[in-house]
Amino acid sequence: MKRIILSMLCLTACISLMAQNISGKLVDEAQQPLPYANVVLQTVDSAFVTGTTTGEKGEFKLQKIVAGDYRLAISSIGYQSLYLSLQGFEHTADVGTLTLADASQELGEVTVTASSRVSRADQKLIFPSKKQISASNNGVDMLRHLMLPRLRVNSMDGSVGMTDGSSVQLCINGRKATKEEVTALLPEEVIRVEFQEDPGLRYGDAGAVINYIVRRYEVGGSFGYNGMQSLKSGFGNHNLTGKVNFKQSEISFYYGNRLQYFNEIWFDKNETFTFEDGSQYHRSQYAEANKKKNLQQWGAVTY
Template identity: 25%
Template sequence: MKPKKHQIKIKYLEQIIEKIFRILLLTHLLIGFYYDASGQTESTSEINGIILNQENKKAIPYADIRLFNLKDSLISGAITSYKGEFKLSDIPVGKYKLLINFIGFESKTINVDVFKKTKIKLGKIYIKPSYETLTEVTVKGDRGRYETLIDKNIFIPDTNMIKSSASAADLLGKIPGLKINRLNNTVKIIGQDNTTVLINGQERGGNVNIATIKPEDIDKIEIIKNPSSKYDGEYAGIINIILKKKVAAGLTLTLEPNYFGKMHNESFINIEYGIKKIRFFSNYMFHYRNHPVLQTDSLTTTENEDVYEKISETEYNKMQETGHFFQYGFDYFINDKNTFNFTGDYKIINADRTGAENTETYLNKNLYDEFSINMRTDGNYLMQNYSVYYKRDLQKKDSYFTTDL
């Protein structure tokens, strides 16, 4: 009788998951219709500005800009450029609150009233660095600590940190030495561009979307700045997220509509189901980017006051990319020493990239040479990745055996 009971549960779970994916698909269609329709209305405005550091007056790139109505519903959002500039388009008439956030700075809220179709220029907006002066330090909690070892640093979050974190990105953002990219939910070690993220010591194909990990499932985080030969020397830094082996029973659904205006969408849904020693997971992400990038660089070489050479390079790229990313699998915690995992990745991407590059060389203010190139690539891409992972912890501390197919 017991096997039949499990079969009924699994069949019921499959029906729930199928309904959820149908709802998600319908939601994306409705969102797309809404924004297409709103873009055609005439009573819409544009809001722009530039975010600066109040102390040194320098631009702040990659700051998070979000626009809410008076009911605290998200209307639009953006990420500042490397010059600190942002622009919110297709804003209907109404009263709003503009929220500005950036790691290491105080949050700032600005009231914005849109009365008619116009361009609202907020100009220079200064935000303050956040400092905290501690006169006394009191350590509470049973597990909150930071350990420094020869080959790695280990961060173990305490209960308060986990409860105050809405997502894994929030939790990792509190760890010294880590930098969070809110645009695509990735994390890296500061100063180590070639960083990869492992889950329980396993690389799960491509960049790990940390938004799919619940803070309460994280046991500890290992930060490895100089990986040993066992990682094949492929990466300059490794962030290993160790999950708790105790599985939370029941069904968990996470939905994040990460809409950053018409130029960027990273909305996703994550489903987890725990039963005894097994954690099943499945997630879907709708990916859309339409980012024009203009970059100008120059190099001047001077021999004396009268003779010099200047090379000016201008590069323009526009990328439009639409994708559907699926991931599924399960973790099986056989016992305290043995762990088994299966993960499957399936990605469908349609990309259209155009670009132009122009290089000019001047000798004493006279154009000496000019070189131009135009580029375009487009097509559909299908990527699949499947992995089977087994880990056995040995008796000696930090010693284990793994195999990955």
């Protein structure tokens, strides 16, 4: 009996030594917890082993890791990815508090003169060319010219989605933004666009995340207008945007309206009903022409 107990204790000790944990905490440059970041454990040749996401307080834990050589890859939209070497991992390790740097500082005021794309394991980086910038009216319209895969852009209402019906989360410098804020962007302000599919729990059910990395001006502002108007009928879509910067503060506004004016509306309706005995009943409806006016307005102010 003692031998059996001793053998079980030895087996438990061996399993404990073979399967260890890796834990730590993730913060941003302001030392604030960074939730819902992707934490992936890879082999030295970048093969996936296991992964998780950080909690509300930025904490993470990878369990039941056997001894070996690994690389810890940590990424989050709007931040520079971090890679940590875990060569010769054997025991449970606490990597401590790790800091992700703001990706908006990565290129500073570098001007990209040619269109290029950089593909990473977790996202694509797209640098708009001068031709694409000059052909775009605003941030949403720019997406049409970048021709991102599986992306659907509606120029009429400014909506952005995926071809499979899933939603797209828009961001500006890593912060969640509305389509009105993106519409207010001037194309020449955009340094690059980060495109990530299947972004994780941080963005809910979003099928992709589009993050605009833009220049920040300390003093100044911009105003823009984008609109369409039919010359033969009362159909129009008009959008007015503006933004004012002062040091670390920014105030932006957005106003839009859609006008639909019908000079004449009428309908002709013919119906035929067939009963069980084979008899039929015919009904026709006619309406006199009349007029109809529909005006939709929307707006937003952000600070």
